[in-house]
Amino acid sequence: LMSSGVYQRGDEDEGIYGFLVEDIKREIRRSSRLVILQRTLSHSNKFSTILSQHSAVMFYLLGHQAYSAALFFFRCTICNNKDKFQQEMLRMGIHIPERDASWELEENAYGELLQVYQRCDALKCISHKGRKYSTQEGSSLQRNTPGEILHTLASQISKHQFMSVVVRKDGVFKAALELLRQADFDPHHSLKVTFPDDEEQTNDMNNGNLQRFLRLLIQDLQNSVLFEGPENKKNLALNSQAVQEDFYFDAGCIIALSLIHGGPPLGFFSEALYKCLFNFPRDSHLTVEDMGESLCAAKIRDAQSVKDLKKAVSSASDYLEVAGCLRQINSLSDKQPLVKDIVNFHLVTRMQLPLKRFRDGLNTLGLFEHIQMFPEIFSDLFCYPPAKISAHTMANLFFVQFSDNEEKKKKEIITEGFWRQYLHDCEEGRCATSLEDILIFATSKDIVPAMGFNPNPSVSFVHSLSSVGTVPERQPCYNKIVLPVATTYEIFKKHLEYAVCQYTLMQTI
Known part of the structure; x- marks a missing residue:
């Protein structure tokens, strides 16, 4: 009834949103004399008013839209007409404020449009200073070969300052540890290697001795207690003495020095160890096969019935309890999550400290950071033995x-x-x-x-x-x-x- 005769004759600050009190009272008196007749027939012609069952909802929605968009932005959402639409809304009693839209009146409206997005969202960010670092100047980063990257790192080594390495009968690995434990050890110095027990010496013995030392050193490291597993597929082994003596850091440092000083490629890392170190490939998952000889995990994986699965879990209950993986088995669907937790514990969780110290050692002269930028091009040097020369x-x-x-x-x-x-x-x-x-x-x-x-x-x-x-x-x-x-x-x-x-x-x- 209100939509049939009330007009906004007042200003914004008069009456109720522009509706004058006299007009409202007049309309009340008029509407009190009207009678509503209900008809059972439906009309097919156009209606000038909103249907009764939707009138309250539609009136509220249009009123909210008008109050938000106001005079300058309130228009038909279908045809985008403004003038005719606003006239009709006024006829129906919808109040349209004479001001700017509500979103234009907010403090710092659209301020985010003036801000430049300065965070790297790439899947693999290779910036040394993190994802939030931004600058308008700098050099472009090219994808180089491993040899070119190692040559760049080798430029940090001084050709005029030397660190002496004396290899005695107790082996090259001990000689390398003695070098690393020296108080004045500096990885930026060249290495001068001598074998005191060798009777023959030549003019180029320093270069020959260095290559011989690096070759034997990688062989000894591969066969040390720090690694376990089949040949050419080694994982880090958990050794309490190695943790106490910080041998994992020494091993990473030895590998970095060997590669940068022109040593041979490694070729004995397992793909699982490479993934744990450099998170490559990203879409691959660790499996029971990556654990090497692990009978308890293999039995749980191969269980074909709930009975077999419970039996395998029971036989490995001590290990599972230490790993935090012991749980009640109700169906075969519990097998895969359990196997996943066992693999993650064996290869990652329990090896957190050795892996961290190994990465710290690999970062000698910045090697780890460069490998982490391009792990795909270094995987052959670490995981696959070099092809036989022809x-x-x-x-x-x-x-x-x-x-x-x-x-x-x-x-x-x-x-x-x-x-x-x-x-x-x-x-x-x-x-x-x-x-x-x-x-x-x-x-x-x-x-x-x-x-x-x-x-x-x-x-x-x-x-x-x-x-x-x-x-x-x-x-x-x-x-x-x-x-x-x-x-x-x-x-x-x-x-x-x-x-x-x-x-x-x-x-x-």
Whole structure:
């Protein structure tokens, strides 16, 4: 009844929201004389008023919308018409305030639009300063190879300051621990390695000794009490003495120093250990197989009935109680959550301190941080043993340097053919030396280092008129082998085998 005759003749501050008291009283008197007639027939024409069963709700909603949007923004939500819509709303008694919309009157309205979002939401943030660090300047970060990253880290090592490493009969691992426990130990210094028990010494012994030390050190570390599991799939082992002596930090530091000083790739980490350290791959899950030889977890996993599952849980109750995984078994659906908790406890929870100290050691010279940026490109160095070297790989590894003189170059091309033939004979076992022996002879390394060679290995030639003679020479500081020019393959093979075998014999004394 109110919607049929009351108009807002007043201002905002007059009456009740613009409805004058006199108009309201007049409408009350008029409406009191009206009679409502109920008809059972329904009309198909347009209604000028809202249906009775929805009138209260619709009136409230339109009134709330009008009060919120006000005069400047209140319009039809379907056709977006403003003028006609507001006239009709006024006719129906909807009050429209003459002001700005309510959301425009809020303090600091739309202030968030003036703020620049300064947080990294990438799945893997590689910023050293965290996700909230933001700057308008800086260098772009490129995805490099592991060798390039290790070379960058190696630039921190001083070539003029040395730390002495003395390897005695008690082994390379103890020599490494003595180095790390020195009060003045500085990872930014170069390493000078000596083997006092070796009777033979050569001019390049420091470089050869360093590579030999790093190679033996990684082998000893792999077979130490700090790791367990099958070969090439090692997990960290929990050892109370190692925790007390902080050997896990030492092991991480040893690995970092080895990789950055040009040592061999590891190749013995399990994928589970790599995931625990670097959370890669992110979408993979730890399984019972990652635990190694764990009979209790395997029995629980393989249980096919509730009876078998209860029996397996009962037999491992002591371990499960310590792990905090002991629970009542009601159905086979309880098996998978239990197995998941056991695996998580065995590989992660109980190894929290060793893993943390191992990561701290790996971060020597910043290695861990760089691996964490690109864990996918480092996984091969840690988890997979290097492929066996072949004659084709060796031939491509060594860059051949020919003379500028055409006459000399012709002879050198023939000798280069002898070199390739000799590599194939070594691969097929028709020589007294192996491909690894030749690589050690030229570079003092039996495999390609994790950081690659610097400089790249090369082959050069010396002619018979030179005073050097006909015996091949090695220049390991430059990763170079100098081959004498020979007229026949038999002479070439004889001289090269003699030189390599002599050096190999010296290394075994």
